[in-house]
Amino acid sequence: MNWEPWTGCYKISDGCAHCYFYGPLAKRYGQSSIQKTDKLDWPVRKNAKGEYNIKGNKTLATCFATDFFLPEADEWRKEAWRIIKQRPDIDFLILTKRIDRFLVALPSDWNDGYDNVYIGCTVENQELANYRLPLFLSYPIKRRFIACSPLLEAIDISPYLHGIEHVTVAGETGREAREFNYEWVLDIREQCVTANVTFWFKSTGSLFKRNGIAERINPFKQGSKAKELDIDILNGTKLF
Numbered sequence: 001m002n003w004e005p006w007t008g009c010y011k012i013s014d015g016c017a018h019c020y021f022y023g024p025l026a027k028r029y030g031q032s033s034i035q036k037t038d039k040l041d042w043p044v045r046k047n048a049k050g051e052y053n054i055k056g057n058k059t060l061a062t063c064f065a066t067d068f069f070l071p072e073a074d075e076w077r078k079e080a081w082r083i084i085k086q087r088p089d090i091d092f093l094i095l096t097k098r099i100d101r102f103l104v105a106l107p108s109d110w111n112d113g114y115d116n117v118y119i120g121c122t123v124e125n126q127e128l129a130n131y132r133l134p135l136f137l138s139y140p141i142k143r144r145f146i147a148c149s150p151l152l153e154a155i156d157i158s159p160y161l162h163g164i165e166h167v168t169v170a171g172e173t174g175r176e177a178r179e180f181n182y183e184w185v186l187d188i189r190e191q192c193v194t195a196n197v198t199f200w201f202k203s204t205g206s207l208f209k210r211n212g213i214a215e216r217i218n219p220f221k222q223g224s225k226a227k228e229l230d231i232d233i234l235n236g237t238k239l240f
């Protein structure tokens with residue numbers, strides 16, 4: 001289930017190059033202008049009986065069609081934090097390429113983090129891993145995960161895995177997708193095994209190279225193809 005309190009985004013790093021917000025799919029999935037939606041208060045809306053419309057014990061993927069930490073959303077984010085605080089029975093999963101804006105407009109009672117907030121830091125290459133992950137680890141966050149997505153090269157995240165609960169890896173999607181090498185995936189998986197961190201190979205992306213052969217993968221098969229390779233280490237976690 002997704003919660004999109006605002007929409008729109010713009011490119012800030014290498015992984016954004018072929019983001020689906022632009023081009024022919026922009027109308028369907030979003031746009032570059034940042035706009036508040038009519039869903040900002042959605043997690044706390046109630047029915048006629050005074051019960052929440054969204055029942056508890058759920059995970060809400062938050063701002064997966066935008067970025068929670070966009071500067072344009074600084075004011076709206078204050079309200080979003082208040083809403084998140086009111087629903088401790090829901091886990092909010094927030095993925096960002098703007099982790100360096102994490103501290104902006106943080107609630108005054110955040111302390112070392114809310115129990116129901118999982119923050120995911122996206123990294124797509126070594127340079128951005130080296131920039132974003134030390135910041136990510138320095139912030140007061142209770143539940144952290146790393147999303148290597150879209151992964152664009154082999155990366156070493158092993159220095160940054162302490163305090164991380166989970167890592168996901170995925171390739172780039174779309175007609176212009178850059179090649180995604182299975183060896184990079186296996187390498188990160190090994191780093192997770194050594195650090196005792198759970199691992200999910202989420203998607204092959206559109207141009208997947210394995211055993212020296214690059215293959216175009218249909219968008220509807222990228223998740224199942226990754227799953228077929230059977231390399232996930234989830235240890236019963238259901239969140240991701």
Ligand code: SF4
Nearest residue numbers: 009010011016019097
């Ligand atoms: S941060 Fe995410 S949503 Fe925004 S342009 Fe980049 S890839 Fe697209």
